[in-house]
Amino acid sequence: MKSSVLVHGDLLYAATPQKLSLHPDSWMHLKAGKVEGIYAEKPEVDACEIRDYGKQMILPVFADIHIHSVQYGQRGLGMNLELLPWLSNYTFKEEARFEDLEYGKKVFPLLLNELWSLGSLNLCTFSSMHLESSLMLMDMYEEAGFRAYVGKVNMDCCDEPRLKEECDISYADTREWLERSKQYKNVKPIITPRFAPSCTAPLLKHLGQLVQEYDLPVQTHLNENKGEISWVQELFPESKSYYDVYRSYNLNPKGKTVLAHCIHNSEAELEAMLEDEVFVAHCPASNVNLSSGIMHLREMLDAGFNIGLGSDIGAGDRLFMGTAAVDAIRASKLYSLQSEGKVEPVNYIEAFYLATAGGGSFFGDCGSFAPGSTADYLVVDDKCWPASDRIGLDERLQQFLYLGGAEQISERCMRGEVIEKPFPDIC
Ligand SMILES: [Zn+2]
Structure with missing residues (x-):
């Protein structure tokens, strides 16, 4: 592959929640895996590869910053339950299966194929507590060309005996996993206490020490369900709040912590x-499926929070981030109605931003075509939709978010290179 590439098509991206940058019939110059710039006329570039996508749309790849790779097989099950019984009745039983590597060999390729087909190529994902299975998942993401943070889950409190680690073993396995993860280039480890109630204070302390020693990011859950929050108060009576539990064990590295849900937060x-x-x-x-609540998205966006979207498979049901963006708009409209119009709902530009650059910025300069961003893009062919040749590029994006999916995505590129279906011999 030549290190310089010229990409032609109808380009668009949102580097901020407020602005959709539209570049119909334009050229994007990629150099050494980064975006150099976008030009209305074809620029003069020596020795470059040309990729002409005609009238297809070209947009940044999606980022899914909260997904449980090991819950892919249980999607759609137990949706009549709230969080805690759902975990005990479905999730823990499913995750226990990953002790057997053969089960991961069956599930993970199907998951990777679907994520690839839908263009979710920046991932922040939970594995299970199993060391070997977590490494196998990392091998597969690396081999397939994804950019991913993968977390071996830590939990030394659990009502499912097959998922309860001893504190010392959890710590030792995590160290070994961190050492063996050093071989990867685009896949990185992330410290992953499942959530505060699944960890004893000594384990949280060990994990906080590892964060500092290895300079690692952290992912976990926060303030998802009211029963969960009361349970945290019982388990950690000395903490001022749920978030304070993570903070007091140094599980809050600045700018490097992903917290899923954050629905019922106090001002402090x-x-x-x-x-x-x-x-x-x-x-x-997921917040609706498990009757957890509606996150205060508008207020948090306006307050300046870093926000991305998570499919939260398997409490969420769909992997397509266009659907997650639309779900965010719909939840925000319900919240706005509830507030009797006092709180504005988010619009499709904001939701598209969250699904691309919002979550992508956790990985560096990802999810945008601003100069210097990593050269990651999706090509979307919408010519089979009857209005696509008469509506604007901004409207074509709206249709893709609401109606689209794998069928419309005709090519995927990461770091300037086209990436192929990870496991072509299976569905
Ligand atoms: Zn989750």
Whole structure:
């Protein structure tokens, strides 16, 4: 592959929540895996590869910053339950299966194929507590060309005996996993206490020490469900709040912490989270499926939080981030109605931003075509939709978010290179 590439098509991206940058019939110059610039006329570039996508749309790849790779097989099950019984009745039983590597060999290729087909190529994902299975998942993401943070889950408190680690073993396995993860280039480890109630204080302390020693990011859950919050108060009576539990064990590295859900936050928690520059993973489908609540997206966006979207498979049901963006808009409209119009709903530009650059910025300069961004893009062919040849590029994006999916995505590119279906011999 030549290191310089010229990409032609109808280009668009949102580097901020407020602005959709539209470049119909334009050229994007990629150099050494980065975006150099976008030009209305074909620029003069020596020795470059030309990729002409005609009238197809070209947009940044999606970022899914909260997804449980090991829950892919249980999607759609137990949706009549709330969080805690759902975990006990479905999730823990499913995750226990990953002790057997053969089960991961069956599930993970199907998941990777679907993520690839839908263009979710920047991932922040939970594995299970199993060391070997987590490494196998990392091998597959690396081999397939994704950019991913993968977390071996830590949990030394659990009502499912097959998923309960001993504290010392959890710590030793995590160290070994961190050492063996050093071989990867585009896939990185992320410290992953499942959530505060699944970890004892000594384990949280060990994990906080590893964060500092290895300079690692953290992902976990926060303020998803009211029963969960009361349970945290019982388990950690000395903590001022749920978020304070993570903070007091140094599980809040600045600008490097992803917290999923964040629905029922106190004012003091919001202040502390803003100070720590946390990334909020908004999971609108999951929040409704498990009757958890509606996150205050508008207020948090306006307050300056870093926010991205999470499919939260398997409490969420769909992997397509266009659907997650639409779910975020719908949840925000319900919240706006509830507020009797006092709170504005988010619009499709804001939701598109969250699904691309909002979540993508957790990985560096990702999810945008601003100069210097990593050269990651999706090509979308919408010519089979009857209005596509008469509506504007901004409207074509709206249709893609609401109606689109794998069928419309004709090519995927990461770091300037086209990436192929990870496991072509299976569905
Ligand atoms: Zn989750």
